[in-house]
Amino acid sequence: MLPRYENRAQLALGLVVGLLLLANLFTLALVALAPSERTAQAPVLFTVFIVTAVVSLPSIILLPRWLLRPYRQLVNEAERVPVKNNSGGKRRDEAEFVLETFQSVVAQMQAQQRELEALGLQARVRADSAEQFSERIIASVPSGLLAFDARGRATIANAPARALLEINGEPNEQTAQTLLSKIPALLEMIDNCLSTGALYRREVIAAATADNRVRRLGVTIAPIESDSEGNSRGALCLLTDITEVMQLREQVALKRSLESLGEMSAGLAHEFKNALATLHGYAQLLLKLESNEGAHSAATALLHEVRNLTEMVTSFLNFARPQQLDFADVSLAELVNECALELEPFFREHRAQFKTEGQFGTVRADERMLRQALLNLLRNAAEAIDDSEGDRSVKVRGKLERTSAKDEWIVIEIEDSGSGISEEDAGRIFIPFYTTKAKGHGVGLALAHRVITEHGGTLTATNAQPNGGALFIAKLPA
Structure with missing residues (x-):
């Protein structure tokens, strides 16, 4: 391989010296090959030889300096490199010194490369460990946890949050508008937090479920890492189901x-x-x-009026007087069928069809009091259907619900095909003497509510979706 000249002057000088040397060799060759003519041409040849030698001598002296200049620079740089001397005190030439220095530098660079790779691996392991730890913390939070970035895209949604909001699978960076389209109150708070950095603490909102129930959620929303201008970089949302507590x-x-x-x-x-x-x-x-x-x-x-007033006062006394419950095993399926048979003329009068579905278990209850509560709820359902309604039906559904490892409930849902419960009436229908009917004293629902609660259960009222009829949900301990 030919040497590479970085300096054009070095290349030109080398060519000149080479040509002069060739001229000297040519002159000597002529003298050697033509001895007979040595005498005649001697002055000329001698002059050429002298001139060539004079011109070539400086070039020969300077050429090594020019040619070795890059090498000297390399040696000088090698002397400044802080490397370990492995010569053992022996004298080394410059080539060996440069080679050893180069090898030492390469070894140091390789060692540093290995060290950097080890540090990078440790950093990746620590990052993976921290990420896994964070994921375990998020997964172990019993409440629902949602996180959104500054653009409103979901980045975190743990299992309780997906269950509360009925989200199937991971959010996959879906926007808040997509995930929370059915809960406008929560969506509005998320948007305000992202745009203004607003903080919400212990807010209560209502969320409709797929099975037409209303779930109450406790909500806390906080901005994530607001910048110097007060703009939120994201929002963190904590959700808790407080339906039963409320x-x-x-x-x-x-x-x-x-x-x-x-x-x-x-x-x-x-x-x-x-x-x-x-x-x-x-x-x-x-x-x-x-x-x-x-x-x-x-x-x-x-x-007639005296008799009506007497019935009302008697009903009120029955409601206000403490009742001594006589608990026994009661088959809810048989009890519901008996109530339906007893109310058959009443349903026929109101042109309402009675339907049952699901499974009804057995509960410990006072059969007489529980029968009275169911009769009141079924009468109320039939009376709630307007004469103008085409579909006139009262449906009773039974199911078993487990809220924890120890708590099991038998749920009885009574749904009518009426116009439903207005917002104004929803909070007062279980108050004695409150009624929206032309006939009646407003004691039946209050008495049913008291009987269910005295059995350790709950009775709530809402509207069935999408039909819009009233839905009463009674829960009794299994």
């Missing part, structure tokens, strides 16, 4: 208010009932004594 809280509050109402009004109701008995007696006496047709009609109307 129901129990409402039931406890209602039970306390009803207990207070019962204690205060029980004595008054007894006195009122005594007065009604007196009015009833006088009304009957007037019917016997009065022969006047107008007076007789008035006495008849008075007697």
Whole structure:
């Protein structure tokens, strides 16, 4: 392989020296090959030889310096490299020194490369370990955990969050608008947090489920790593199902208010009932004594109203008076069928079809009180169907629900095909004497609610979707 010249002057000088040397060789060759003519040409040849030698001598002296200049620079650079001397005190030439230096530098670079690779591997292992640890923490959080980036794309959704929001599979960077389209209240809070950095603590929202139930969620939303300008880089959302807690809280509050109402009004109701008995007696006496047709009609109307008031007071006393429950094993399937048979004329009068589906288990309950509660709920369902409704039906569904490893519930759902429950009535339908019907005293649902709660269960009311009829859900311990 020919040497590579980086400097053109070195190349030109080398060519000149080479040509001069060739000229000297040529002159000597002529002298050697033509001895007979040596005398005649001697002055000329001698002159050429002298001139060539004079011109070539500086070039010969300078040429090694020019040619060895890069090599000297390499030696100087090698001397400045802090490498270990492995010569053992022996004298080395420059070529050996440069070679050893080069080998030492290469060895150091290889060692550093191996060290960098080891550090990189350790960093990757630590990163993987930290990521796995974070994933385990997220998976072990009992509440729902959602995280969104600044663009509103979901980056984290643990299993409880997917269950609460009924998300199938991983979110795969779906937007909040896609994931939360059915929960506008939660979507609005997420958008506000991303755009303004707003913080939400212990908010309560309602979310409809696929099986037409309303779930109440406790929500806490916080911005992630706001920048210097106050813009959020993401949002973290914590979700907790507080449906049962809210129901129990409402039931406890209602039970306390009803207990207070019962204690205060029980004595008054007894006195009122005594007065009604007196009015009833006088009304009957007037019917016997009065022969006047107008007076007789008035006495008849008075007697009818007295009987209605007596029934209402009796119902109220039955509601307010503490009941002693007689627990026994009760087959809910048989009890529902017996209630349907008892109410068959009532359903026929209201042109309503009675349907049952699902499985009903056995519970420990007071059969008489539980029967009364179911009768009240079924009557209410039939009465809630307007005359204009085409589909006139009352459906009773039974199922077993497990909320934890130890808690099992038998759920009875009673759904009608009426117009449903208005928002205004939803919070008051279990209050005694509150009714939206032209007939009735507003005690049936309150009594049913009290019976279910005294059995350790819950009774809630909502609207069935998509039909819109009322849906009463009774849960009893299995």
